[in-house]
Amino acid sequence: MPAPPIHVGPEPKDHLVRAVEDGGGRVVGLEEAEGVIWAGGPDFPEFPERVRWVQLPAAGVESWMDAVRAQPRIQFTSAAGAYATQVAEHALALLLAGVRGIVGYARTQTWSPGGDRVLEGTTVAVVGAGGIGRELIKMLEPHDVEVIAVTRSGRGDTWSVDRLPEVWAKADHFVIGAPATDGTRHLVGAEELAQMKPHAWIVNIARGSLIDPDALVDALREERIGGAALDVTDPEPLPDDHPLWREPRALITPHVANPPETMERDLAKRVTENVRRFGAGEDLLAPIERDRGY
Amino acid sequence: MPAPPIHVGPEPKDHLVRAVEDGGGRVVGLEEAEGVIWAGGPDFPEFPERVRWVQLPAAGVESWMDAVRAQPRIQFTSAAGAYATQVAEHALALLLAGVRGIVGYARTQTWSPGGDRVLEGTTVAVVGAGGIGRELIKMLEPHDVEVIAVTRSGRGDTWSVDRLPEVWAKADHFVIGAPATDGTRHLVGAEELAQMKPHAWIVNIARGSLIDPDALVDALREERIGGAALDVTDPEPLPDDHPLWREPRALITPHVANPPETMERDLAKRVTENVRRFGAGEDLLAPIERDRGY
Structure with a gap:
């Protein structure tokens, strides 16, 4: 050859x-x-x-x-x-930082335990289970969580995107890993956020456009969800005066999942x-x- | 019966x-x-x-x-x-929060990427690999890290505590999980810290007494290690005026690994x-x- x-x-x-x-x-x-x-x-x-x-x-x-x-x-x-391994590793880091209270504790300068939760025993939805999602699912395996993997086609034992409306109320936490297309813009909006559990953490390591930022800020302010850990934002870079920077339930990392x-x-x-x-x-x-x- | x-x-x-x-x-x-x-x-x-x-x-x-x-x-x-599963989960959360830069990003209100590392490919020493350590090692399995497990007796494929002096310079990161006894007091002191790599993160989910707090503060201030993520401190609760609260390379969670x-x-x-x-x-x-x- x-x-x-x-x-x-x-x-x-x-x-x-x-x-x-x-x-x-x-x-x-x-x-x-x-x-x-x-x-x-x-x-x-x-x-x-x-x-x-x-x-x-x-x-x-x-x-x-x-x-x-x-x-x-x-x-x-x-x-x-x-880059799936690195990005999945960051997604897990964000998910654990949210669920285990590290986002709050990192900003605290006094010994004040409270409200702590664990990832074990929860249901984690991986919305857009391509390469990154598959790596993340492997990393979640020893954690004793139930995983709902959502893909466009519903291949294998994943849920097809048609069943996405069921997922928002069912899962405890969400990792958004879908590609950015016209069809996935604001995949997570006011309606989806309204269905989530009050302790739900959303992790986004895909693209900022997948989440409606105004609806997210509202949900965080009104304490309707546990929090959001975002490596990608809309717009990006996130301007210094954006309310997400000052939201106690939000963690922003500046698009570093793939360093x-x-x-x-x-x-x-x-x-x-x-x-x-x-x-x-x-x-x-x-x-x-x-x-x-x- | x-x-x-x-x-x-x-x-x-x-x-x-x-x-x-x-x-x-x-x-x-x-x-x-x-x-x-x-x-x-x-x-x-x-x-x-x-x-x-x-x-x-x-x-x-x-x-x-x-x-x-x-x-x-x-x-x-x-x-x-x-409680090994919950504590190991918290240990992994702390380790990833440190290595992936989340400790710093959680305290930042501007888009400023930089200096990011990944856990993949590193060597993690689990010092005191009892129940918690064994759970943590399971959780690390999909992460493509090399694990050095140290136990008192060196049972199985763990390293016995006699070889501990070799570990400090060899591993990238450390999770301290040993019991608190007279023999393990200040297991990590000035000498051990001095041998660590400049990017090393130390996680302690065992007991505060295992780490010499003054030596740790010195190492952090002089930027000789990557950082320390501690769920246990010495003394405990850590008083509000303790320098660890204001150290950019330190993360304190208030003994919540087992919520x-x-x-x-x-x-x-x-x-x-x-x-x-x-x-x-x-x-x-x-x-x-x-x-x-x-």
């Missing part, structure tokens, strides 16, 4: 060049390339005719979809799932695997489907 | 009476009892001759040892291990099991050994 000619752009970053070579690829200029590893933003050029595949660096590609749709001839792949420390390494791993598959003519990981929008 | 006569003192609390009956026991006055479920403090009476077994409500019994030693004829059992919500339930389960074993003449769970002090 000849080494597939792959371009690394917009800059030939060392770790990605190595990743291509590790996958059996030959790093070439754009004009020779059949595949492209694109580590820049959504403002990529129109790729030459010869290019059949472009690997994007992001797991959530909603801001790339217009550019992807403009070049319908090319198979694009995202990095969905490549730079591990991001480079994990993207390189994904590139190596997809270059190998491209060379072997196998199905690529995380193909973007233009219809569904991710 | 006749139902063993068991006294529930100092008050006949409903959930413990039920727990005794669920274990096949018969609840009786102290004068008739062969076993006692003691849900009060260490100021218990001298038990009548007929009493052969006393179940204490605490997992850590260092403050009970004088009273236990004063009645050498009686087999005392602690609740060690009964009231689940404590009653878990003690009741342990009582039922030990009453059953007592009736059947089997070995009891968590026998206190006067020599080792727990």
Whole structure:
């Protein structure tokens, strides 16, 4: 099998060049390339005719979809799932910080126990159980919780999105992991929040647009839910005067679920695997489907 | 097998009476009892001759040892291990809150990412791997960390306490779960802190006396370790003017790893099991050994 000619752009970053070579690829200029590893933003050029595949660096590609749709001839792949372990780890950290009272205790400078709950024995809904959700479910396994995993299609033992209306009143806590599309905007709004249990914590490690921020602020202020631990917000970055910063039941982490420390390494791993598959003519990981929008 | 006569003192609390009956026991006055479920403090009476077994409500019994030693004829059992799941869950919550930067972000009111680390790929030392430690190790299993479990005896694949000096420089993070005895006082002191990695987080869910508080404050102030997440302190409660309250690298939770919500339930389960074993003449769970002090 000849080494597939792959371009690394917009800059030939060392770790990605190595990743291509590790996958059996030959790093070439754009004009020779059949595949492209694109580590820049959504403002990529129109790729030459010869290019059949472009690997994007992001797991959530909603801001790339217009550019992807403009070049319908090319198979694009995202990095969905490549960072799943780190993001799931952060999701669990946020969930435990909320449920175990750490959000409040971290802001307290006096010994004042009270109102403590545990995660054990609760029902956790993982809304959007893709790569991250599946990793999180593995991490929840030793915790003796019941998991409701919700996916678009209801594949395997997941609940399909049609049954989502049942989930809000049923689960104790929620981890939002769905992709951002037109269909998932404000997936959690006033109506959904109103059905949640008063101790419910919502964790969002996906995209800020999935939760209606005004409805969330209302629910938190009126103490209708346990709290919200958000790694992603709407807008992002969250401006300093946003009420969520001063809400005792909210924890904001500034989009760090996938930190730079591990991001480079994990993207390189994904590139190596997809270059190998491209060379072997196998199905690529995380193909973007233009219809569904991710 | 006749139902063993068991006294529930100092008050006949409903959930413990039920727990005794669920274990096949018969609840009786102290004068008739062969076993006692003691849900009060260490100021218990001298038990009548007929009493052969006393179940204490605490997992850590260092403050009970004088009273236990004063009645050498009686087999005392602690609740060690009964609350292990909740305490391990809190230990994991503290560890993740530290390593993933949540301690700092919870106190920040502006969008400012930076310096983020992950737990994945690190080495976690569980120092004192009894019931809590074993539960924690199960919870760490899906996290792709290397665990060094340290026990007094080095049983199984744990490291014996003789090798503890090697551990401080080797592990990335530490969870202290050892019992409080004369031998474990200030187990973590200036010398041990000096060997730790600059990103090391120390979690203590055992007893405050295991860590030298002055040495810890020094290490935190001088930014020589990543941080400390403590559910137990020395002294306890930690006074409002203690420097740990204002240390950016410290998180204090006020001894809530074993919250009231689940404590009653878990003690009741342990009582039922030990009453059953007592009736059947089997070995009891968590026998206190006067020599080792727990």
